[in-house]
Amino acid sequence: MKTIDLRSDTVTKPTPEMLVAMSSAPLGDDVYGDDPTVNELEKVAAEMMGKEDSLFVPTGTMGNLIAVMAHTTPGQEIILEASSHIYLYEVAGIARLAGVQARTINGNRGEMRPEDIENSIRKEDIHFPETSLICIENTHNMAGGRVIPLENMAEIQELAKAKSIPVHLDGARIFNAAAYLETDVKEIASKVDSLMFCLSKGLCSPVGSMLVGSTDFIEKARKLRKLLGGGMRQAGILAACGLVSLKEQTKQLPKDHENAATLVESLYETGFFDVSIDNTHTNIINARLTAPGWTAPKFVGAMKESGVLANARTEEVIRFVTHKDVTLEDIEEAVVRMSQILKA
Numbered sequence: 001m002k003t004i005d006l007r008s009d010t011v012t013k014p015t016p017e018m019l020v021a022m023s024s025a026p027l028g029d030d031v032y033g034d035d036p037t038v039n040e041l042e043k044v045a046a047e048m049m050g051k052e053d054s055l056f057v058p059t060g061t062m063g064n065l066i067a068v069m070a071h072t073t074p075g076q077e078i079i080l081e082a083s084s085h086i087y088l089y090e091v092a093g094i095a096r097l098a099g100v101q102a103r104t105i106n107g108n109r110g111e112m113r114p115e116d117i118e119n120s121i122r123k124e125d126i127h128f129p130e131t132s133l134i135c136i137e138n139t140h141n142m143a144g145g146r147v148i149p150l151e152n153m154a155e156i157q158e159l160a161k162a163k164s165i166p167v168h169l170d171g172a173r174i175f176n177a178a179a180y181l182e183t184d185v186k187e188i189a190s191k192v193d194s195l196m197f198c199l200s201k202g203l204c205s206p207v208g209s210m211l212v213g214s215t216d217f218i219e220k221a222r223k224l225r226k227l228l229g230g231g232m233r234q235a236g237i238l239a240a241c242g243l244v245s246l247k248e249q250t251k252q253l254p255k256d257h258e259n260a261a262t263l264v265e266s267l268y269e270t271g272f273f274d275v276s277i278d279n280t281h282t283n284i285i286n287a288r289l290t291a292p293g294w295t296a297p298k299f300v301g302a303m304k305e306s307g308v309l310a311n312a313r314t315e316e317v318i319r320f321v322t323h324k325d326v327t328l329e330d331i332e333e334a335v336v337r338m339s340q341i342l343k344a
């Protein structure tokens with residue numbers, strides 16, 4: 001029985017082209033700045049995002065943490081959405097390692113209202129920390145891969161500029177957002193000062209994320225990466241995959257989105273899930289299980305027995321993620337197996 005893994009797009013295996021690229025990549029010691037393949041990836045990523053420079057980092061978590069550290073000093077405060085990945089899923093690195101305090105805003109499906117941000121920006125007062133960064137997430141993971149509208153990002157940018165506060169984007173899946181909006185990633189990146197995006201999710205690289213921003217920001221970030229133990233040596237074997245991700249794998253994302261839409265329809269038709277096609281913009285689905293007698297964790301356990309993997313978000317909600325390594329046929333098969341369990 002084939003295992004159908006819908007837990008995350010992080011489970012994607014490198015493509016055959018990546019394996020070839022890895023084996024022939026020119027290499028050097030990247031801490032000395034000598035790895036031609038890493039240098040090439042950093043150049044290409046910066047150009048694609050329309051920014052001055054970029055930095056190859058091992059993970060999205062490290063990229064976000066470095067961004068927060070580069071934009072702030074310990075004791076300051078940063079504004080971020082209450083269900084953002086940085087706040088919920090990065091082991092409180094911003095508190096523990098960057099030494100900043102999080103000021104969260106309850107968004108509407110991940111989208112923060114500029115007026116709420118404005119009300120949260122600290123005034124000068126002997127009691128207050130300084131607000132030194134605003135973070136946005138697009139696509140928004142907890143909001144089921146929702147794309148935050150460019151208009152909202154532009155409003156936040158305008159406010160932040162007026163207050164001289166930088167904006168960082170957790171753009172782990174920025175290429176999914178661009179595919180949904182049918183726009184260039186540059187358009188999204190133009191709304192922020194810095195951004196992180198992942199090569200290792202839907203873009204199928206085995207390892208790696210990019211941190212992108214101004215020359216000064218990346219210079220600081222490079223030293224912070226060393227501080228955090230992320231200075232890698234012949235990292236070109238990984239960067240070679242990243243170049244394939246950027247050249248080839250971005251083309252896969254519309255297919256992943258189509259497959260997610262099919263999965264939503266099929267889950268809806270079973271009558272056991274509350275899901276909405278309108279809420280499914282990209283490759284992440286939040287499906288509320290309504291079948292009597294089941295909780296999401298219990299059902300995820302039963303699914304595993306029948307070779308279908310997904311994650312329970314809460315007692316009721318299951319997250320399904322589509323990606324290159326699940327085909328349309330796999331999705332149909334997964335729904336058949338799920339229905340069998342629920343009808344038994």
Ligand code: TLP
Pocket residue numbers: 007008009010058059060061062085086089137139140141170172173198200209
């Ligand atoms: N997300 C992973 C898990 O950590 C939940 C996933 O399977 O979705 N920003 C966003 C929006 C993310 O979704 C993730 C990873 C990260 C940052 C962190 O990236 P990594 O895993 O490379 O540290």
